[in-house]
Amino acid sequence: MSLIYRLKQSQPNFTHGIQDYLGEIIPFSQRVKNPLLKVPMVALKSLEWAIYRWHKTPIRRFYGIKSNELIYMITNACNDKCPKCGIWERPEPKEQHLRIQHFIRCLTRLHHNLYQVTLTGGEPLLFKRDVMLIAEEAKKLNVPMVTITNGRMVDEAFLARYKELGHILVISIDSVSREKWNEFRGTKSFDIVMPKIMLARDILGDQLRVQSVLSRESAEEIPKVVAWCKEHGIQHNTQLYQDFGAKNWSNLVTHQQMVNDGTPCAARKNICIYPNGDVVKCFDHRRIPLAKQPLGNIGEQDIIEILCTKRSTEVSKIMKTCNFPCKAMSCNKPQVLLFK
């Protein structure tokens, strides 16, 4: 998942401004029914837009609004070999793996602004010690944490402490039948993970969630997973399949259906960290030409400094009108709508 560096395309230009302006003005102008009012109203809206864009305020940036989600892809490595996912095929070299102290510093710097820190991968629990360090720190900083795992490495001691810390554990399941499970995971892990899910349910209670990926291949299995979760009192969420480079699975719904759901992308709220410490606003950042290069690296630079750069600002603005299939992912949905 390393990003391609293209410096020439990393400079903002005036078309981004025009795109942002039209995104505001066109919907507003449609509200003005009186033709005599069109021009003055659009002029006033333009002024408002200009103030929001250019007015410099002495009160800067950090109010402590808990509006951001910090998502850490702690590793690309995984102990499963799911055909739906190509991330595990590109584990990061050991020397490129970010030191945990750098991530803890990033979390500490941002915590006033975070409503959640999410750990994903690869398989995060391959770095179980680091996960627990982050979980302890998040608890101290009063930031709720979510860890997304395949469940293979959870154990009683981990679950007991995780429960005490009050964080959420999401286990990824795409089938509840042994044969399909092992096919979807690329390893014979059904008999290893299933007892651990039951253990996690007993220890974590409501802090355990299950998430499934809906694709053409898993379509028949997902209703069974939903029913199984209901039977065992576990909250469940379904996410549409996304292409992460594996290309072995296929979407059940069309690209048009995924982008035409009426919901704009909200990934601007996200601050995403790759295993090597690279910072992006979205793990699908590379779709935006200006964002092919990461915004910075938390191993080398302070996170706030990175997020306050002009390019970070411009990327956020461009993302306002993003309309890619990845907006259907859980990280772009309001938390209140998930796991219902």
Next chain:
Amino acid sequence: MSALIIPCYIRTEWDLSCLRRLLDSVFAQTKPFEKVYVVDDASPLKYDIGQFAIEHVVLDRNGGPARARNVAINKALQAGYAHLLFTDHDCILDREWNTRMVAFLDSSDFAAVGGMTYSWGKTLLDRYHDLNGTLAGKWLLPDRKELWYMPSLNFGLKAFAAEEFPFDERFPTAAGEDVDLCLRLRSKYRIGFCPEAKLWHDYGYKNSFTSFPRFLKLFQKYKSSSATLYEGHTVLMWDSSESIYEGNIR
């Protein structure tokens, strides 16, 4: 059982006349409030509101509307009121406002409610605010069944939600503190919209030309609170909302 909370910072005679006009509309309600708290945030202008039915709390130092509201919230919670309603000194309540807000909270599982806000003035600038929905709250898209955000000038909370989610007193002015509250609140509860609970907000425009600087200053103030927006720290779900106006009220 509803309590009305009005934070105020009275700098001019105009502010004072606004407050008196609001209190007239408060006492003209078809369903009276059980309690009205006017929290004076250490105003430079000294005044007497002359209403015995009001608890007039005067703070000894200016701390912003978030702190002022929290002072009254604590008092209202201690007194056991079920619904805490909020408005500002430059608003005028519809006679049915309390009835509608309370009925909505009583009959729904929403933890908070917002009403419909109209401009009091008739200038072009006021008309703009009505079309823009500047202070009318925002629908959560795509369903438009609950609110993403509601400004605190036309807002109500059930007591348990107010207890759990006080205003953040780090906000120094009347800008952004209500957005912050709604974002935090929505992590657990939902905010409903009651279009029948109407009030009017006086932006203080005398006419469209002489009041133009006031119009610009208003948005400059809002920008100051939402500097995070264009500086790389986007407000949660900002994009999936739509401001409310007459045309999308239902």
